Amino acid sequence: EDILGRQLELAEANYKKLREHGIRSVSVLGAIGSGKTTLIERAIVRLQGEGLRVGTIAADSAGDDDHRRFLAKGACSVNINTQDDCHLDAHTVDHALDDLPLGELDVLFVENVGNLICPADFPLGTEREIVVISVTEGDDMVRKHPKIFAQTDLVVVNKVDLAAAVGVDPQRLVADYAAINPHGKIVLTEAKGGRGVDEVLALLGFPCTNTQ
């Protein structure tokens, strides 16, 4: 009990710090390789096009692949290696916030480690959260992980261009999510080509024009 209480306290502190700086913050979590980084890359370019300054926190077990991809898009980024931990926690995010120029940011994306279980128990203190899955993982992803889908209000089903090749009907995932979380929103995307990204940003409250 105490651990969760402590996590919530730390998450609350992060939330306050981000609000004090007027930063819109989004946690991006989901399955391994579902397209989290690709979606954020697209979002960075789109939001910078609207004149917003974007920062990122990239968490991976090892390496800095995602971090370098964010830097290459012009975001200022902090890399975190969680090593044997398969999820980020609020304490680590608190440290990462110290390494970001919060006074110069409008938006922050925090990419968690690929995992559909633990992140449900470790709130980070961001304002919004997206769970990204991919049709290539199968049509059972939502019903196999009810907890994380019950508590998130925005789901992205990515790589819909590959649905036929894996024999998955995206509507199956849509129906499973509606059954677990009737008020949540779910968007089908092809993040690689940018399809659906504006819709996701609009649902997050960024008034992007739907010009794509």
Add this chain to the structure above:
Amino acid sequence: EDILGRQLELAEANYKKLREHGIRSVSVLGAIGSGKTTLIERAIVRLQGEGLRVGTIAADSAGDDDHRRFLAKGACSVNINTQDDCHLDAHTVDHALDDLPLGELDVLFVENVGNLICPADFPLGTEREIVVISVTEGDDMVRKHPKIFAQTDLVVVNKVDLAAAVGVDPQRLVADYAAINPHGKIVLTEAKGGRGVDEVLALLGFPCTNTQ
């Protein structure tokens, strides 16, 4: 330290129990949705065709999707829901072994929860282990998770039929694995169509004919 010591003890007990019954056992782990169940389905059919009796332990956070797929292929199977745990452990496997007719099995596959981090720290006591990843997860899967790939001697890179569609060169994963684990073997498969399955079974020591 104590936890790991305890885990090793429990794993050792499972290992002894399986050897006493003359059962060839394989842990199948890997990323979420990489094709673990599809690969095991193919292996069940292939090994049954050689007159072997196959059992399975199917672990998922929730539900019994994988378990039912194994039953449908004629394996006798036990389902485990790990709920908030994102990995199987030897203790849970010990209980599952009690629910299997060990005297009537020649082969056992244990499918872990999709996760490339924790399972590296929780040995289950099986004789062999395979880590299954998919090209659809990106070309960085091996270098992002060095620990699990350093300690496993057989890797399957699945869904190679989709490599061009995601823009991934499977040889990049092959090279990363060779750098981390020069003695390990890596097989490219399309488990959905059965391609590469015989090669995997041969490397596990099952003298399958390469008739496919």
